[in-house]
Amino acid sequence: MIKGFTAGSMLDSYFHPYSHSLITAVLWSGVAALCYKPLCRWLGFRYTKSAALIVGAAVFSHWILDLIAHPRDLPIYDNSAKVGFGLWNYRNPEFALEIALLALGICLYLSRNIMPAIRKRAVISFGIVLLVVQIGDTYVPRAALTDRATALGVWIFYTLFVLVALIIEKLRTPAAK
Template sequence: MLTGHYGPAFIIKVIDRKVALWMLFIAVQIPDIIWGTLILTGFEKARINTNLLSNPLELYYMPYSHGLLSSIIYSIMIVAILLLFPYFRKNIGSACWIGVAIFSHWILDFFSHRPDLPIIGDKMKIGLGLWDYPLEAVIVEGAIFLGGAIWYAVKVGGFKRKTSAIFWSFIIVVLLISSVRELIMTPANVEMVAISAMCFYIIATLIIYYVEKNENTKN
């Protein structure tokens, strides 16, 4: 799952206006940012396997980035680090919501991944495997992403026309690209998956930073 993780980011922003949406955009992808880093440095392993039913990404060793226990540990650790900053000490709730955003990644991956998410270390792997039904997976992921975006725009929005155009163009382009990617494309290698995902996270966060800045000046 790639774009669906942004659904909880939008929802949390509506619940707690004090937490920046661009920070939530980073938070919900932290497990994948860790995964990309560990794949590129060789600490976690994956391969492209076209014999699989659908998504050819075979994630056979990712105990650090996508383990249940490790996800809980680094969600708590990042909240603790945030609480070192005066802003988050004044807004402890916002720091906790960022922790929830980080952990929401594992929950959504649990529904979408095949049983490749280890509970402790590299053992007891679970996952409900929505990925094995590509069309349904794309529809569910798109609905979570689009639903969150609409709810955010309605509840927080108040965009100027230009900001609104940028925001909705971003949402539509991302929906199209992610659907095509999941339904048609087979990645050349795992490193390319990691690099392209991380580039996408950076671009998405920068666009949301711009949108949010302009949304705030209007309100």
């Protein structure tokens, strides 16, 4: 973690061959696509091959988006041959792209799913919360945290966001009594 490491992010994630090399990103995407079938069977959801492909592509999209954002610290393999276009060095365009992707995701989710009004409102509210969090992260100056605190914070917040999304996904109109 380096204060002012890039304009948009203080996170100097310089060693991540397991999560972030191109080779492991391909592997993780394959694992996700393959796990989708047993997961569907286990949860009783309908399985289609194209959905498994979309899951794999969604996992891989992380690497593509990181390629755009990261400052030349993404390894192609192991911990070498590093790439990254460094959009994090440009605070406003980076912020705009981030929010545009969030808004696009929300619009897709709302337009492609039939859902009760309560879930629609929850999705939009959660989007606003994420927007505020991103404004804080990008524009509000703060002291650099220790690596440990950063790792812990990222872990806690990402888990929390996933849990909130899961709860929203389960929202139904309360049955009339």
